[in-house]
Amino acid sequence: MSVMSLLNVGANGMAAGTFGANVASHGASNVATEGYTRRVATQVPLGPAPAGGNGAQATGMKRSIDPFVEKRLLGVRTSAGEAAARADALVTLDDIFADSGIGTQLDELEAAVADVAARPGEIAARTVALSAADSLARSLADAGSRVAEARSDANGRIRAEVGTINQRITQIAQLGQEIARSEVDGREASDLRDRRDQLVRDVATQIPVTAVQQSDGQISLIFNGRTELVSRDGKAHLLTASPDPATGDTRITAIEAGATVDITRYAQGGTVGGLVAARDGAITTAAKRIDQLAFDIATAYNAAHGAGTDLDGGTGTPLFDVSATAAGAAQSIKLSASIAGQPRKIAAAQDAVSLPGDNRNALALRALATTRFASAGTRTANEAFADAGAEIGTAVMTATSDRAHTDDAKVQVESLRASISGVSLDEEMMNLTRYQRAYQASLEVVRVADEMLGSLLALRR
Amino acid sequence: MRVSDGMLHDMAQRGIERAREKAASASAAASTGLRVQKPSDDPVAHALARRESARESTARSSERTADHGLSLTAGAEGALAGVTDALARARELGVQLANGTFTAEDRAAAAYEVRELRKEVASLANTEVEGVHVFAGYRDAAPPFDEVTGAYSGDGAVRQLEVAPYLRFPVGVSGATTFGAGTGTDVFATLDAMATALDTNDVAGVRASLDGLDASATQILDARAELGSQMRGFEGARSAAQIAQDRGAATRAQLVEIDPYRAFSDLANAERALEASVAVAARLPFAGLLGAR
Numbered sequence: 001m002s003v004m005s006l007l008n009v010g011a012n013g014m015a016a017g018t019f020g021a022n023v024a025s026h027g028a029s030n031v032a033t034e035g036y037t038r039r040v041a042t043q044v045p046l047g048p049a050p051a052g053g054n055g056a057q058a059t060g061m062k063r064s065i066d067p068f069v070e071k072r073l074l075g076v077r078t079s080a081g082e083a084a085a086r087a088d089a090l091v092t093l094d095d096i097f098a099d100s101g102i103g104t105q106l107d108e109l110e111a112a113v114a115d116v117a118a119r120p121g122e123i124a125a126r127t128v129a130l131s132a133a134d135s136l137a138r139s140l141a142d143a144g145s146r147v148a149e150a151r152s153d154a155n156g157r158i159r160a161e162v163g164t165i166n167q168r169i170t171q172i173a174q175l176g177q178e179i180a181r182s183e184v185d186g187r188e189a190s191d192l193r194d195r196r197d198q199l200v201r202d203v204a205t206q207i208p209v210t211a212v213q214q215s216d217g218q219i220s221l222i223f224n225g226r227t228e229l230v231s232r233d234g235k236a237h238l239l240t241a242s243p244d245p246a247t248g249d250t251r252i253t254a255i256e257a258g259a260t261v262d263i264t265r266y267a268q269g270g271t272v273g274g275l276v277a278a279r280d281g282a283i284t285t286a287a288k289r290i291d292q293l294a295f296d297i298a299t300a301y302n303a304a305h306g307a308g309t310d311l312d313g314g315t316g317t318p319l320f321d322v323s324a325t326a327a328g329a330a331q332s333i334k335l336s337a338s339i340a341g342q343p344r345k346i347a348a349a350q351d352a353v354s355l356p357g358d359n360r361n362a363l364a365l366r367a368l369a370t371t372r373f374a375s376a377g378t379r380t381a382n383e384a385f386a387d388a389g390a391e392i393g394t395a396v397m398t399a400t401s402d403r404a405h406t407d408d409a410k411v412q413v414e415s416l417r418a419s420i421s422g423v424s425l426d427e428e429m430m431n432l433t434r435y436q437r438a439y440q441a442s443l444e445v446v447r448v449a450d451e452m453l454g455s456l457l458a459l460r461r
Numbered sequence: 462m463r464v465s466d467g468m469l470h471d472m473a474q475r476g477i478e479r480a481r482e483k484a485a486s487a488s489a490a491a492s493t494g495l496r497v498q499k500p501s502d503d504p505v506a507h508a509l510a511r512r513e514s515a516r517e518s519t520a521r522s523s524e525r526t527a528d529h530g531l532s533l534t535a536g537a538e539g540a541l542a543g544v545t546d547a548l549a550r551a552r553e554l555g556v557q558l559a560n561g562t563f564t565a566e567d568r569a570a571a572a573y574e575v576r577e578l579r580k581e582v583a584s585l586a587n588t589e590v591e592g593v594h595v596f597a598g599y600r601d602a603a604p605p606f607d608e609v610t611g612a613y614s615g616d617g618a619v620r621q622l623e624v625a626p627y628l629r630f631p632v633g634v635s636g637a638t639t640f641g642a643g644t645g646t647d648v649f650a651t652l653d654a655m656a657t658a659l660d661t662n663d664v665a666g667v668r669a670s671l672d673g674l675d676a677s678a679t680q681i682l683d684a685r686a687e688l689g690s691q692m693r694g695f696e697g698a699r700s701a702a703q704i705a706q707d708r709g710a711a712t713r714a715q716l717v718e719i720d721p722y723r724a725f726s727d728l729a730n731a732e733r734a735l736e737a738s739v740a741v742a743a744r745l746p747f748a749g750l751l752g753a754r
Contacts (some may be wrong), residue, residue, distance in 0.1 A: 031466050031467065032467070038465070094499045094500055094501045095499060097499075097500045097507075098498065098499040098500065098507075103511050103514060103515070104514075106515065107514065107515055107518035107519075108518075110515075110518060110519060110522060111518060111521065111522040111525075114522035114523070114525070114526055114623065115522070115525065115526075117526070117622070117623060118525070118526045118529045118530075118622055119529070119591070119592070119593075121592065121593070121601065121602055122592060349599075351599075353616070354598070354599030354600060354616055354618060355599070355600065355602075356599075356600075356601065356602050357593065357597065357598065357599040357600060357601035357602070357618075357620060358599040358618075358620075359620055359621075359622075360621075363621065363623055363629065366623055367623070367626075367627070369515075369519060369626075370519065370626040370627070380515075382511065382512065382515035383512060383515075385511065386507075386508040386509075386511035386512050386515075387508055389500040389504070389507055389508055389511060390500060390504040390505060390507065390508035391504075392500060393499070393500025393501045393502075393503075393504035393507055393508075394500075394501075394504040396500065396501035397500075397501040397502075397503075397504060400501060411471075411475065414471075415468050415471070415472075418465045418467050418468045418471070419462050419463045419464065419465060419468065420463070421465075422465025422466070422467045422468060423465055423466055423467065424463065424464065424465045424466055425466050425746075425750070425751050426750045426751070427463075429750035429751055430750065
């Protein structure tokens with residue numbers, strides 16, 4: 001035991017104090033950094049005990065983290081990402097079925113046909129009827145192309161998401177290797193871990209993943225419990241997004257045990273899952289409904305119209321041109337080229353000898369407004385449109401409310417995480433003061449040791 | 462619970478975001494007066510409202526059709542009222558001049574008047590309402606009666622109008638049966654016969670033509686009675702259509718509209734909530750150790 005060792009105690013204490021103050025300051029300045037996990041400086045008393053101790057030694061720092069909360073955070077992020085992406089993808093569908101466009105055009109066509117039935121010989125009424133039919137066809141075509149746009153939009157987004165996932169898992173794999181290398185000395189590579197954890201959380205927003213900690217500090221990242229995105233050996237296994245040759249829809253494939261496997265249907269969460277659900281769910285339904293409606297309208301009106309006689313005695317003229325089957329009917333429907341611009345060709349009459357006042361076929365056409373010819377003969381066109389709107393509206397409403405409550409769940413877990421891992425400035429200020437005091441005390445120790453040494457040296461004089 | 466600084470800021474930020482969202486939807490509802498603007502706001506109400514709109518629109522065009530029916534029948538009735546008057550005058554002349562005290566000159570003068578009446582009846586039979594010759598049937602583009610011969614070129618059909626879904630009313634009467642073209646008593650032939658009898662000073666012939674005039678007048682009156690009942694039918698259909706529109710509008714309002722008092726109290730609440738959350742955020746950071754220094 002010597003006075004010299006007292007100097008050591010002071011020096012060790014000052015070093016530990018500086019380190020602690022450093023950690024506290026680092027935390028305080030990262031208060032707004034996303035993904036930053038609060039750290040606690042760790043220190044141990046230095047032996048040996050018989051000498052009375054050698055002061056404090058800073059041993060490093062430890063991130064304040066709860067692995068269970070982290071795991072829950074991945075789950076809620078996946079759900080929230082799914083609902084948000086689904087809601088965003090569906091929101092444009094809502095407007096298509098809003099009470100304008102097709103519904104109003106159906107009403108207007110009926111009104112115009114009713115006027116032709118009242119005044120079969122009047123060209124003005126016929127002209128209005130033609131333009132109403134034209135507007136209806138355009139509304140249907142517009143709705144058809146908007147639904148198609150929503151689909152290609154979803155496909156494009158899925159591709160883009162897969163691109164980001166690949167970037168992120170590549171970075172996760174690289175960071176894993178760096179972490180393994182830098183933690184060889186037993187010190188935690190906190191900043192690298194923070195960055196990797198943030199990337200894992202970001203991937204979890206996109207697709208369902210679980211992260212499994214490896215003993216060497218690396219993680220393996222597993223998609224939906226079946227596909228390794230980052231494997232134990234620290235390698236990234238990228239996903240591929242490519243259009244399905246038959247439908248053009250984006251499919252996601254992975255390499256599993258050397259074979260290419262379509263994993264699209266396993267993406268049941270995250271933004272990718274939300275986009276797939278929207279595309280294969282409500283968007284597909286909307287396309288089917290609009291196509292069927294356009295096809296039914298064209299078929300029914302063409303049949304009724306073709307049976308009648310126009311002002312010049314002609315018969316068999318269609319009102320609409322449309323595709324041969326319901327598939328793609330909405331985008332193909334238009335006012336028939338054989339009647340466009342020729343109001344005299346509206347077949348209001350039943351018989352060529354009773355022109356021009358014969359309105360019997362116009363009455364038949366008007367009756368279509370209240371005839372259940374749509375949806376396999378169960379609804380009027382207007383009812384079919386209204387019910388399709390309710391169907392899509394329900395999907396949108398569900399998505400919106402899912403978004404709200406999954407977001408709430410996410411916020412709850414995020415605030416739980418923040419309460420464990422977030423920076424509290426008050427706390428860091430306290431820590432700063434604590435280490436400052438420890439430093440000052442150690443400085444005092446050095447001064448006392450110096451005085452003691454001084455006194456000792458003075459004895460010799 | 463440990464509260465980190467990020468939690469405080471996130472909480473304040475979310476508070477403002479939510480309050481803004483509520484304020485935006487409350488002000489949209491207040492400014493449009495609509496609770497349901499798109500299907501997702503309330504899918505069932507939206508679908509029902511669309512069906513109501515369709516019914517309302519059907520009723521609106523039915524009302525227009527009934528109006529048209531009314532003007533056609535009123536026009537036809539007006540024309541036939543003129544015919545009735547003309548036939549009454551002809552009968553008056555006939556009864557007078559069947560009396561032996563009148564001279565051949567008197568009868569010739571009366572014959573002239575009867576011919577004028579016949580012309581009047583012919584022009585009434587060719588009455589055109591809103592571009593439609595009401596007694597022509599389907600072939601309504603041209604006058605159905607030849608002014609000279611009285612020959613009928615219409616088809617005697619009666620058009621129907623739809624005044625409510627699947628409810629069709631006939632509009633007008635057949636020109637053929639009303640004026641006796643090929644069926645019943647030929648009004649023009651009767652007047653012609655009377656004029657000829659008067660011209661030729663044939664008292665017995667004049668007397669004989671009175672029967673024909675009576676039969677013609679009855680025929681016209683029958684047609685007028687039919688038109689009268691049609692007019693009542695169209696009037697009934699019109700008010701039914703108006704009621705249907707009002708009912709449709711009221712139902713739709715209930716489904717998709719918002720009570721203005723409700724809208725504005727919602728808006729006021731949302732605004733207050735927004736102000737409160739902004740006020741909370743403005744107080745951040747709370748004076749902690751950092752502020753105390």
